[in-house]
Structures are given as structure tokens and as C-alpha cells.
Amino acid sequence: MTMDSIGMTRQMLDGDKMIVNMGPSHPTTHGTLRIVLELEGETITKATPEMGYLHRGVEKLGESLSYQQFIPLTDRLNYCSSIMNNVGYTCAVEKLLGIEIPKRAQAIRVLMSELARVADHIVCVGVNAVDIGAFTAFLYLFKQRETAYDLFEMATGQRLHTSFTRIGGLFRDIPDGFVPLAERFLVECEAAVDECERLLTHNPIWHDRTKGIGAISPEDAINWGYTGPCLRAAGVPQDLRKAQPYLGYETYDFDIPVGTTGDVFDRYLVRIEEMRQSLRIIRQVLDRLEPGPVNVDDPKIALPSKEKVYTRMESLIHHFKLIMHGMEMPVGEVYSATEAANGELGFYLVSDGGKNPYRIRVRPPCLPIFNSFNDQVKGCLLADAVAVLGAMNIIAGELDR
Amino acid sequence: MVIEHIDAQLPGTITDRHAFRGDQTIVVAKANFLAVVELLHREGFQLLVDLTAVDWPEREPRFDVVYHWLNLASQERLRLKVPVADGEAMPTLAGIFKTANWFEREVFDLFGIPFDGHPDLRRLLTWEDFQGHPLRKDFPLDGGDVFCMEGCTAPYNNGERG
Numbered sequence: 177m178t179m180d181s182i183g184m185t186r187q188m189l190d191g192d193k194m195i196v197n198m199g200p201s202h203p204t205t206h207g208t209l210r211i212v213l214e215l216e217g218e219t220i221t222k223a224t225p226e227m228g229y230l231h232r233g234v235e236k237l238g239e240s241l242s243y244q245q246f247i248p249l250t251d252r253l254n255y256c257s258s259i260m261n262n263v264g265y266t267c268a269v270e271k272l273l274g275i276e277i278p279k280r281a282q283a284i285r286v287l288m289s290e291l292a293r294v295a296d297h298i299v300c301v302g303v304n305a306v307d308i309g310a311f312t313a314f315l316y317l318f319k320q321r322e323t324a325y326d327l328f329e330m331a332t333g334q335r336l337h338t339s340f341t342r343i344g345g346l347f348r349d350i351p352d353g354f355v356p357l358a359e360r361f362l363v364e365c366e367a368a369v370d371e372c373e374r375l376l377t378h379n380p381i382w383h384d385r386t387k388g389i390g391a392i393s394p395e396d397a398i399n400w401g402y403t404g405p406c407l408r409a410a411g412v413p414q415d416l417r418k419a420q421p422y423l424g425y426e427t428y429d430f431d432i433p434v435g436t437t438g439d440v441f442d443r444y445l446v447r448i449e450e451m452r453q454s455l456r457i458i459r460q461v462l463d464r465l466e467p468g469p470v471n472v473d474d475p476k477i478a479l480p481s482k483e484k485v486y487t488r489m490e491s492l493i494h495h496f497k498l499i500m501h502g503m504e505m506p507v508g509e510v511y512s513a514t515e516a517a518n519g520e521l522g523f524y525l526v527s528d529g530g531k532n533p534y535r536i537r538v539r540p541p542c543l544p545i546f547n548s549f550n551d552q553v554k555g556c557l558l559a560d561a562v563a564v565l566g567a568m569n570i571i572a573g574e575l576d577r
Numbered sequence: 578m579v580i581e582h583i584d585a586q587l588p589g590t591i592t593d594r595h596a597f598r599g600d601q602t603i604v605v606a607k608a609n610f611l612a613v614v615e616l617l618h619r620e621g622f623q624l625l626v627d628l629t630a631v632d633w634p635e636r637e638p639r640f641d642v643v644y645h646w647l648n649l650a651s652q653e654r655l656r657l658k659v660p661v662a663d664g665e666a667m668p669t670l671a672g673i674f675k676t677a678n679w680f681e682r683e684v685f686d687l688f689g690i691p692f693d694g695h696p697d698l699r700r701l702l703t704w705e706d707f708q709g710h711p712l713r714k715d716f717p718l719d720g721g722d723v724f725c726m727e728g729c730t731a732p733y734n735n736g737e738r739g
Contacts, residue, residue: 228704236711236718237718396675399675400676401624401626401676508597509602511627520626535631537629547675576702
């Protein structure tokens, strides 16, 4: 081959686009998803996300399960903060039933949800930093995440798949020893968040890697269907806990952090501040937690206590009827949304009056956000795609359902 | 509130309405759908929260395409349903709401409802040569024969493949 033809081939190759597969099994995809990147040099010209690798058909399965039986499936949606999915789903069923749960159950749901939000943001911020190359913040934060998971384990018996809520209340009350550990967690986590901020917020390398990357205008963010921290980072102060309060969130004192540019750095700042606000809410819940029942006093909805089942005929009958025939559901449809760690987690339930829901629709917060991935990374460098993906906090279990 | 505006500006477009547990629902015929959506967009319903469908196999037309909107200024929510028959295409919203792009792909994938004018109508969650549409009521819960690629006839698809 002459030098000329080698030169020609090189020229042709240089002009060619390079296709790079990111995933389905890649350390930065955090879950099983695939992105086909078309590159010109290091610059991304097109990104095509491929998903469905974790599609279990949750919505289809729900149609053949009773309302109570669906709760364990919600654990596996956003597995970084499963309690929030439990809460979101049971709130939807309670809306369908038209019932309100006892004050203590509401407070514990808020407590656990905010713990889960902290744990979820820790994963997002920590892992985003690791992807970009800052390892230390991740380690400092993950120690706190372990404490949060210890708390989940104490209350629910499980670290990840919590299945903590029941329709009309909770699986059980929080145990002795929970509150002291939670108090310690509040102090230590606050310190860890400060430590993380000292490592990252004024770090010039972190600025270089995150500022201006993935910036989005508020109009675009709304048009793309953004919710949660990503929408707030773009400057829209939309938080369902304030805007459409549920579970008594209107009685807690907390602020909604808002960004200006919507870039990775703002998303990071919003999440850091949200952790502090969540700790604030947890503090308030612990301060005003009053004793009381954690389930509605309605044997047609909540299971009677085991003690009663073994000693009273009525309770035994109710137990049997609830397990075998399920609840009596009204005919109708509801959409109920809660503010999950990633954004608006919605459940759309259609009931035909049967034991099983006629249709369950899960509105995953990260699907619309991930939808905009191509728009977000077009023209960026390959390494920026990793930063954007981390800041979107895509959880494949929720994305694919 | 917005329902009254629709009534005033596009009289007769709402064929059915109900409010259950505080959720406002309106039903609109496909022919009037885009006009209503444009009105909603002007009225501030700019966040298309969710787009899905419900299958009623015994009913004619068979599907309800269900849209959930949120007005960020007034925090008002609205559910809009459009009945469509099997095989009938819905007009796409991907031009007005970018978020509709993947939601519509998902509905196309899981229900088999096509969207006219969609820029990239491919399956979203299942793979390209997947047979059938899983969220239809007549699709078997165990997935049926979809995992055998050679020579199987899928009973839920009138015995035809593709």
C-alpha cells in the first residue's frame, strides 16, 4: 500500500462518525440501560438511548394482583428510595377509597419518605461525583446512607425492599431504639453533607466538569416534562410537598431550593440543599411524634392485629375476608402524585370495582427526564454525557417498570 | 375552571365529564382533540404529566388514550380521555410537548395504538420484533409464545405473526 492510499484512508476515517455503545452494562449507567453515542472525535453528535432491559411488566402484573399484593412490586421501581414508592402507591389507593390515615401513620410516612429522599440524593450526588472522578465525597456520604438503611431495616425488616406501607396505614409502628438512632443520624448526616460541600462546592475541578453542562431553560424543562430536582434546578419552584400538600406536609416548615441554569452543578446544589431540608423535616417529625394507632380503624381495609385474630371470631372473619376476597373498591379512576426523590411519582388507578385494579399506571419521574438526554448532550464531550446522566439520576427499575 | 373555558370557546367538544375524588376528567372526540389541546396549552396547562391508555376489549371503541395535564401556575390538574378504536391512529403531541415523544412510543409499544405524525414511532420498552402488545387485556400474563422466535403462532394475535 502506498503512502498516498494510507493518507486517503486516514482522511476518510477521520471524517467518519464513530459509534460508541455506553451500556447496557457500564459502570456509569447505574442500572441496565444502553446509550448509542455517535461521536465526531470526542464530540457527541447524537445520543440514542435504548431502554427496556429491566422491563418486568409491573403494570401488567398489577392487573392480576390485589391492591395489597402490588405493594412489594413498588419497592422495585426506584430501588434507591423504595419507601417513597410504597407511600406513593398506598396514597393513590387511599385516594381511590376516599379514606384518611391516622396522624401517627402520616407522620411516620413523612419521616421515612424524607429519610429515603436523603438516601436517594446521597446516591445521586455521591455517584455523580464518582463518575466525574471525585471519589472521597462518595465515601463520606455512603457512611450516612448505611445508617439510613439501618433505620429502614429496623423499621421494616429490610434494607432495600421495604414494603413498609399498607393500605390504610403501615405494616407496623417504628420500634424502640429507632428514634435515638434517627436523632444521631440527623447530627451525623448534617455534618457529612457539610463535609461533602466542602469537598465539592468550591472545588475548581468540580466546577469545570459540571458548570454549564446540561443547562436547560425553565420553558424547555417544563416542555420535556421535568419534575423534581431537575426542574427546580432550572428555576421552577415546583414541589408537590408545597404545591399540593399530602400527608400533612403543609404543617412542616421547610424551604424549596431553586437553581437558575439547570446545569449539573445546579442540580447538585439543589440536591444538597434538599438533603438539609429533609433533615429539617425529620427533626420536626421526631419532635412532634405522638403515640397513636398506625392503621385506620376499619376492618374492611386494614388487617386486624394477630392477637385479635387468634382470640376473636369477628376479627378472624375480617382477616379471612380481607385476604381471600380483598377490599371492596369503588368504581372509578384516580391519579395521585407524590414528590419522590426524582420528581413527581404518579399512580393512575382504574378500578372496575373488582378485587384487582383494572389498570395500574406508574408515572415514573425519570422517564421524561431521560427522554431529553439527546438534547442535553448533543454537542457536548463524551465525558460530559456521564456527568449529565448521573445528574439526571436515572433509575432503570423505575424507567423500565 | 378550565373546563368552563373549553365549554365557552369550543362548545360541544366535551362529550362526557366527571369528577371523582377531586380529579376532573373530560372526554373528547378525536376530531376535536388537537383544538382542545391547543386551548389547554394556551390556558397554562403546559406540563404534560402523563400519557397512557386503558384497554376495554368489550367496548367499542376499544381504547381510551388518557392524558394528564398540570397547570403549574394554578396547580390545577386535568385528565383528558380520547376513545379510539383498535388500529385507529391518534394525532401526535410530540410537536407541542416534547415529553409526549417517549410516552407515545410506550403506548404504541404496549397497546398498539399508532400516533400520526410521530417523528420516531418505534417500540420503547420491548424489542423491535416483539410480537403483540403486552398491556392489551388479551395478551397472556405469562408472555405467551413471544420468547420462541421460530415457527410459533401467537394465539393472541389471531394466529398471525407480525
